[in-house]
Amino acid sequence: MTVLVTGGAGYIGGHMTLGLIDAGEQVLVLDNLSTGFAWAVQPPAELVVGDFGDAALVGRLIRERGVDAIAHFAAKIVVPDSLSDPLGYYDNNTAKALSLIRSAVEGGVKHFIFSSTAAVYGETSAEPVAEDTPLNPISPYGRSKLMVEWMLQDASRAYDLRYVALRYFNVAGADPKGRLGQSTPRATHLIKRGVQTALGRFPSMDIFGEDYPTRDGTCLRDYIQITDLIDAHLAALAYLRAGRESVTCNCGYGHGATVNEVIDVVKRVSGVDFKVNHAPRRPGDPAAIIAKAEKVRETLGWRPKRDDLDEIVRQALDWERRLHNRLGEPPDAV
Ligand code: UDP
Numbered sequence: 001m002t003v004l005v006t007g008g009a010g011y012i013g014g015h016m017t018l019g020l021i022d023a024g025e026q027v028l029v030l031d032n033l034s035t036g037f038a039w040a041v042q043p044p045a046e047l048v049v050g051d052f053g054d055a056a057l058v059g060r061l062i063r064e065r066g067v068d069a070i071a072h073f074a075a076k077i078v079v080p081d082s083l084s085d086p087l088g089y090y091d092n093n094t095a096k097a098l099s100l101i102r103s104a105v106e107g108g109v110k111h112f113i114f115s116s117t118a119a120v121y122g123e124t125s126a127e128p129v130a131e132d133t134p135l136n137p138i139s140p141y142g143r144s145k146l147m148v149e150w151m152l153q154d155a156s157r158a159y160d161l162r163y164v165a166l167r168y169f170n171v172a173g174a175d176p177k178g179r180l181g182q183s184t185p186r187a188t189h190l191i192k193r194g195v196q197t198a199l200g201r202f203p204s205m206d207i208f209g210e211d212y213p214t215r216d217g218t219c220l221r222d223y224i225q226i227t228d229l230i231d232a233h234l235a236a237l238a239y240l241r242a243g244r245e246s247v248t249c250n251c252g253y254g255h256g257a258t259v260n261e262v263i264d265v266v267k268r269v270s271g272v273d274f275k276v277n278h279a280p281r282r283p284g285d286p287a288a289i290i291a292k293a294e295k296v297r298e299t300l301g302w303r304p305k306r307d308d309l310d311e312i313v314r315q316a317l318d319w320e321r322r323l324h325n326r327l328g329e330p331p332d333a334v
Contacts, residue, residue: 001025001026001066001068001069002025002026002028002065002066002067003020003026003067003068003071004028004058004061004062004065004070004109005020005027005028005029005030005070005073006029006030006031006071006074007030007036007052007072007074007115008027008029008030008031008040008041008045008047008071009029009031009033009041009047010035010036010040010073010074010184011181011182011183011184011226012073012115012171012226012229012230013029013031013036013073013074014036014040014041014180015180015226015227015230016073016233017029017042017045018042018175018179019227019230019234020045020234021042023234025237026044027044027045027046028046028065028067029041029045029047029048030048030051030052030058030061031047031048031049031050032050032051032052035185037183039326040183042179048061051096052072052074052099052100053092053095053099055099055102055103058099058107059103059106059107062104062109067107067109068109068111069109069110069113069237069241070100070104070109070111070112071113071237072097072100072114072115075092075093075115075144075145076092076093076144078141079141079282079284079285080283081141082139082144082284083139083284089140089144090143090144090147092144093144093148094147094148097148097151098148098151101155101161104161105155105159105160108160109161110162110240111161111237111240111241112152112163112240113163113164113166113233113236113240114148114149114152114164115145115166115168116145116149116165116166116167116168116248117168118167118168118169118170118250118252118289119137119141119145120135120137120142120146120167121133121135121142121286121289122135122136122138122139122142122286123136123286123287124136124286124289127288128290128291128292129250129289129290129291129292130250130292131167131248131250131292131295139284148165149165149248152165153246156246162240162243162245163246164236164239164240164247164248164249164300165248166229166232166233166249166250166296167248167251167291168224168251168252169222169223169250169252169253169289169290169291170189170190170221170222170223170224170252170256170289171223171224171226171229172189172224172225172226173191173225173226173227173306173312173313173316174315174316174319175227175319176227176306178319181315181316181318181319181320182316182319183319191223191262191266191312191313192316192320193205194262195266195270195316195317195320197266197275198267198270198272198274198317199270199272199317199320199321199324203275204276204277205263205274205275205276206276206277206278206279207259207263207276207277207278207279208259208279208280208282209279209280209281210278212281212287213287213288214258214287215258216258216261217260218258218259218260219258219259219285219288220258220287220288220289221256221257221259221262221289221290222252222253222254222255222256222289222291223253223256223309223312224251224253225304225306225312225315227306228305228306228307229251231302231303231305232249232251232296235300235301235302239299239300247295247299247300249295249296250291250293250295251291251293251296252290252291252293253291253304253307254290254291254292255290256288256289257309261309262309262313263276265310265313266317268310269310269314269317270313270317
């Protein structure tokens with residue numbers, strides 16, 4: 001039995017690959033290396049460089065490698081980019097996902113794990129936000145992912161396919177063993193930008209908006225440690241293989257931190273008091289997104305083990321230092 005991991009050379013997919021290897025699974029990674037790195041796929045996982053929307057390739061891999069489950073991570077994920085390039089996002093995240101789901105159905109793959117996102121909720125007054133909250137994504141990114149949830153829902157009713165869709169809140173941190181972390185060039189994530197600024201890669205960082213209706217005016221997010229998130233995927237795989245019903249669950253801790261609070265932690269943990277600029281709101285950002293986090297515990301039996309923002313930031317810092325040594329010093333690549 002092999003698990004096909006699309007996007008397995010990227011940040012979250014790469015940690016899934018590690019988690020599967022650690023669990024003794026056979027792992028086949030399919031990644032076009034548009035943002036991932038071949039070095040992130042460590043043996044015994046095998047990397048096939050290609051596109052998950054290439055039905056002929058995916059069909060062949062399913063047939064020849066005994067794939068019983070697909071974990072689908074490959075996606076474009078930058079919310080502001082999705083506003084300027086919506087069709088690119090719908091093509092990659094939605095149209096190609098349709099092709100992948102069809103390949104799964106036609107190839108007899110019965111288990112599908114989908115990387116969804118809290119962006120499907122959009123601007124919501126519910127806090128924390130439950131899975132049955134009305135969905136109102138405000139960015140093409142969120143919509144491109146929500147359409148995949150709908151396709152999976154319909155496909156699982158019509159065909160012999162069961163899925164777990166996991167709606168990620170803000171994923172952060174790195175492998176506690178130091179094997180991998182967030183390596184995406186020009187990443188825009190708050191913690192990544194924070195630790196890069198602390199390490200002097202940028203002279204300063206921006207706070208996007210300080211007039212939100214939150215406790216200090218900056219956006220509130222639920223930061224979940226990457227290895228905890230991967231544990232939810234491993235639980236999802238076991239759940240599907242046990243023949244259970246399709247389900248959609250939030251992945252978050254149920255509480256969060258504001259942008260100001262995160263920056264304070266980065267400054268304290270790094271010991272660097274870097275410069276912060278007061279910038280306008282970033283388009284597409286909801287004020288607050290906190291997970292209602294019971295369903296993933298009740299359904300998949302998941303328990304968080306690393307709910308600690310200091311530790312998350314420490315891991316991100318450690319990884320940033322390692323990445324710097326690995327990649328040398330290309331100014332726009334780290
Ligand atoms: N943010 C910020 N400065 C940055 C990067 C992010 O103020 O350099 C804010 C962003 O506007 C959002 C929060 O930090 O309110 C989290 O952003 P991130 O891109 O990490 O994740 P998102 O919540 O957009 O998925």
